[in-house]
Amino acid sequence: MLSKAINSWFDGYRKMFCYKGRSTRSEFGFFILIQIIILWLSFALLFSMDKILPDAILGICVMLIFIVTFLTMLSYNIRRLHDIGTSGLWCFVYLLCPGAIIGASLIIKPTSGDNQYGSNPRILSK
Numbered sequence: 001m002l003s004k005a006i007n008s009w010f011d012g013y014r015k016m017f018c019y020k021g022r023s024t025r026s027e028f029g030f031f032i033l034i035q036i037i038i039l040w041l042s043f044a045l046l047f048s049m050d051k052i053l054p055d056a057i058l059g060i061c062v063m064l065i066f067i068v069t070f071l072t073m074l075s076y077n078i079r080r081l082h083d084i085g086t087s088g089l090w091c092f093v094y095l096l097c098p099g100a101i102i103g104a105s106l107i108i109k110p111t112s113g114d115n116q117y118g119s120n121p122r123i124l125s126k
Contacts, residue, residue, distance in 0.1 A: 005033065008026070008027040009030065011027065012035070012072050013072055015075060016075055018075055020079075020082075020117070021079055021082065021117065022083035022120070022121045023121060024083065025080070028080045032102065046061055078091055082115070082117035082118065083111070084105070084110055085115050
């Protein structure tokens with residue numbers, strides 16, 4: 001299970017700019033879980049070095065982390081929405097209320113079988 005979680009996290013970054021296809025609920029959930037842990041540890045490390053690093057470098061590091069995380073989350077959300085059978089354009093709701101789309105992506109059941117966004121990823125991963 002741990003290897004599946006880590007693979008889901010790496011898969012998110014490998015497919016950072018891939019907006020086609022589908023992602024399962026478990027892949028998405030594992031990605032969110034590991035991403036939160038890594039973000040928390042990254043920010044704890046960065047802000048513990050605030051006496052060493054100038055504020056400008058600290059700010060740049062935080063912005064880079066946010067940009068990379070946002071792009072990865074956006075592509076994973078779009079692939080998860082494709083698995084549900086909806087358009088990735090629903091991710092614009094993410095800009096208004098990030099928790100809503102993440103929560104919905106984790107709760108809503110996927111479409112069974114293939115849909116217009118690709119093959120069923122649960123069948124492909126077995």
